[in-house]
Amino acid sequence: MKTRVGIYGYGNLGKGIELALRSAEDLELVAVFTRRDPAKVKLVDPKVPVCSVKTISDYQDKIDVMILCGGSATDLPQQTPELVKLFNVIDSFDTHARIPEHFAHVNSEALAHQHIALISAGWDPGMFSLNRLYANAILPQGKDYTFWGKGVSQGHSDALRRIEGVADARQYTIPVEEALQAVRSGSNPELSTRQKHTRLCYVVLKDGADPKQVTSEIVNMPNYFADYDTTVNFISQEELLRDHQGLPHGGFVFRSGSTGEHQEHKHVIEYSLKLDSNPEFTAQVIVAYTRAIARLHQEGVNGCKTVFDIAPAYLSPLSGEQLRATFL
Amino acid sequence: MKTRVGIYGYGNLGKGIELALRSAEDLELVAVFTRRDPAKVKLVDPKVPVCSVKTISDYQDKIDVMILCGGSATDLPQQTPELVKLFNVIDSFDTHARIPEHFAHVNSEALAHQHIALISAGWDPGMFSLNRLYANAILPQGKDYTFWGKGVSQGHSDALRRIEGVADARQYTIPVEEALQAVRSGSNPELSTRQKHTRLCYVVLKDGADPKQVTSEIVNMPNYFADYDTTVNFISQEELLRDHQGLPHGGFVFRSGSTGEHQEHKHVIEYSLKLDSNPEFTAQVIVAYTRAIARLHQEGVNGCKTVFDIAPAYLSPLSGEQLRATFL
Numbered sequence: 282m283k284t285r286v287g288i289y290g291y292g293n294l295g296k297g298i299e300l301a302l303r304s305a306e307d308l309e310l311v312a313v314f315t316r317r318d319p320a321k322v323k324l325v326d327p328k329v330p331v332c333s334v335k336t337i338s339d340y341q342d343k344i345d346v347m348i349l350c351g352g353s354a355t356d357l358p359q360q361t362p363e364l365v366k367l368f369n370v371i372d373s374f375d376t377h378a379r380i381p382e383h384f385a386h387v388n389s390e391a392l393a394h395q396h397i398a399l400i401s402a403g404w405d406p407g408m409f410s411l412n413r414l415y416a417n418a419i420l421p422q423g424k425d426y427t428f429w430g431k432g433v434s435q436g437h438s439d440a441l442r443r444i445e446g447v448a449d450a451r452q453y454t455i456p457v458e459e460a461l462q463a464v465r466s467g468s469n470p471e472l473s474t475r476q477k478h479t480r481l482c483y484v485v486l487k488d489g490a491d492p493k494q495v496t497s498e499i500v501n502m503p504n505y506f507a508d509y510d511t512t513v514n515f516i517s518q519e520e521l522l523r524d525h526q527g528l529p530h531g532g533f534v535f536r537s538g539s540t541g542e543h544q545e546h547k548h549v550i551e552y553s554l555k556l557d558s559n560p561e562f563t564a565q566v567i568v569a570y571t572r573a574i575a576r577l578h579q580e581g582v583n584g585c586k587t588v589f590d591i592a593p594a595y596l597s598p599l600s601g602e603q604l605r606a607t608f609l
Numbered sequence: 610m611k612t613r614v615g616i617y618g619y620g621n622l623g624k625g626i627e628l629a630l631r632s633a634e635d636l637e638l639v640a641v642f643t644r645r646d647p648a649k650v651k652l653v654d655p656k657v658p659v660c661s662v663k664t665i666s667d668y669q670d671k672i673d674v675m676i677l678c679g680g681s682a683t684d685l686p687q688q689t690p691e692l693v694k695l696f697n698v699i700d701s702f703d704t705h706a707r708i709p710e711h712f713a714h715v716n717s718e719a720l721a722h723q724h725i726a727l728i729s730a731g732w733d734p735g736m737f738s739l740n741r742l743y744a745n746a747i748l749p750q751g752k753d754y755t756f757w758g759k760g761v762s763q764g765h766s767d768a769l770r771r772i773e774g775v776a777d778a779r780q781y782t783i784p785v786e787e788a789l790q791a792v793r794s795g796s797n798p799e800l801s802t803r804q805k806h807t808r809l810c811y812v813v814l815k816d817g818a819d820p821k822q823v824t825s826e827i828v829n830m831p832n833y834f835a836d837y838d839t840t841v842n843f844i845s846q847e848e849l850l851r852d853h854q855g856l857p858h859g860g861f862v863f864r865s866g867s868t869g870e871h872q873e874h875k876h877v878i879e880y881s882l883k884l885d886s887n888p889e890f891t892a893q894v895i896v897a898y899t900r901a902i903a904r905l906h907q908e909g910v911n912g913c914k915t916v917f918d919i920a921p922a923y924l925s926p927l928s929g930e931q932l933r934a935t936f937l
Binding site: 297300301304305325377380381384401406408410411412413414415417418419420421422465467540541542545546547548549550551552553554555556557558561562564565566569572587588589590591592593594596597598601602604605606608609 | 625628629632633653705708709712729734736738739740741742743745746747748749750793795868869870873874875876877878879880881882883884885886889890892893894897900915916917918919920921922924925926929930932933934936937
């Protein structure tokens with residue numbers, strides 16, 4: 282019998298989940314829930330029902346896992362603890378600093394309602410976190426490095442669009458190649474914020490806006506740009522729409538450590554992602570973990586989990602025997 | 610209380626385990642067991658007792674996990690099922706094709722004696738296997754690539770030394786840079802054996818041996834060299850000892866896949882290792898999994914496991930709370 286799945290919220294991530302579920306033969310999309318008018322939400326597959334979130338409690342016995350596709354700022358801190366009362370849930374909560382707090386809220390509701398929740402699935406947090414954990418357990422003597430990009434930062438693009446005179450904008454975060462090479466060499470460099478990433482902005486100006494003034498506001502913006510070498514390119518709205526509509530992203534996680542009687546042997550572990558579509562890849566990770574938590578719930582496991590708590594075999598549709606014969 | 614650990618067999622890997630345990634504050638090395646004369650085995654730490662394997666049953670209540678450091682060809686197929694009758698055990702069995710058979714033998718003895726065993730820990734099998742599993746679960750539409758090196762292949766070095774006229778030799782397996790770049794680009798190339806790796810040999814000739822004859826025997830040797838572009842360098846024994854005594858290794862695991870309504874978005878997942886010492890890194894992985902199986906045994910888990918069955922959090926000495934705050 283297939284695991285019955287619901288999607289809560291249908292933006293870029295929700296659409297990615299719908300697409301990812303099509304390659305998962307053991308999972309079945311039952312319905313998509315939206316706060317908008319359901320008639321106005323168009324899915325890739327028109328046969329899947331779109332329902333108002335107001336009707337969600339009618340689905341308590343019809344859905345095994347609800348995938349929450351809201352944002353981390355305001356949606357998930359409220360939605361995940363609320364929906365875990367009704368369903369097993371999974372989210373991609375990505376405000377790193379607030380994960381312990383979110384975990385505590387979700388865990389107490391999950392235990393009280395005998396459901397399982399998995400929070401912070403995706404690639405960072407998610408696959409990058411896993412690689413940090415594995416690499417630190419293997420090389421306790423060492424140093425961690427995380428780089429992001431080349432990719433679109435939605436937060437930085439939003440920051441550009443809030444500047445007066447900016448009509449539209451897109452910001453790419455780019456890891457500095459020399460820094461990557463230095464880390465890869467095992468030399469354990471100390472790297473400042475400026476040495477690790479550069480920022481590349483494509484900006485469409487409003488009529489009459491002063492490019493010098495806008496550039497100055499961008500490169501001096503605290504937190505977002507002031508600590509980086511930032512390049513600002515002015516382009517037309519047509520160019521922005523033509524060349525910068527994708528949501529590529531990715532990055533690199535390194536652990537550079539040493540072993541030996543005198544720590545004389547160096548080792549570098551590197552994990553990297555190069556993604557054409559950030560939301561679609563995030564969705565793929567979430568769907569694999571959806572399979573895992575459905576299985577764990579069948580085994581009687583409740584409470585809040587993270588990727589750290591899930592044995593890898595649970596992510597795959599293959600049996601243990603198949604996995605050992607194929608991937609080990 | 611610390612987990613009490615024994616080492617069974619003290620070669621390169623056994624020594625790596627001894628060194629790795631020194632960075633694991635929650636693990637304690639109780640004794641090293643050897644088939645040789647114990648008086649002739651010198652540990653890094655002379656305070657650790659070296660015992661004959663004949664006395665091992667005396668240690669049944671003194672050791673929580675026995676780490677087996679024998680070879681996969683003849684030692685482990687016999688030792689792991691035998692020793693799991695007395696101890697929880699971990700090995701690095703690396704004959705990929707025979708893993709299902711080894712698993713079955715170890716599993717039945719482990720269950721019968723209420724112990725836990727983990728087989729095939731290390732980096733391939735081990736960390737590379739994990740990355741193949743995770744990446745396949747995340748990107749079901751895609752293609753896998755594994756490259757090894759640059760590193761010393763013991764099997765190929767041994768094959769060189771069996772040739773008449775060869776006094777000593779060392780063989781490096783080297784991934785082809787163009788092939789790595791092609792895979793990294795997401796183009797999903799079809800690569801022949803020759804296109805993926807080259808082989809580099811450093812050979813010391815015996816007096817009077819014919820270098821042309823030896824070269825011809827090497828480059829035409831079936832399975833080992835005939836399918837590769839092989840370079841043979843003749844050097845002196847002094848040069849071999851001076852420049853080629855290390856055991857570096859490493860490699861790359863890729864999954865290159867696609868998502869999207871029309872599979873139009875490409876994604877590349879890459880995991881790579883660059884290791885100065887193959888046995889010491891393997892030992893680090895084994896020691897992290899030693900912690901994991903000791904904990905699982907305390908929870909009442911028995912039977913044979915692989916890296917696929919172990920939730921990542923078990924590898925770390927940190928608590929779940931610390932892990933979420935630090936690595937997620």
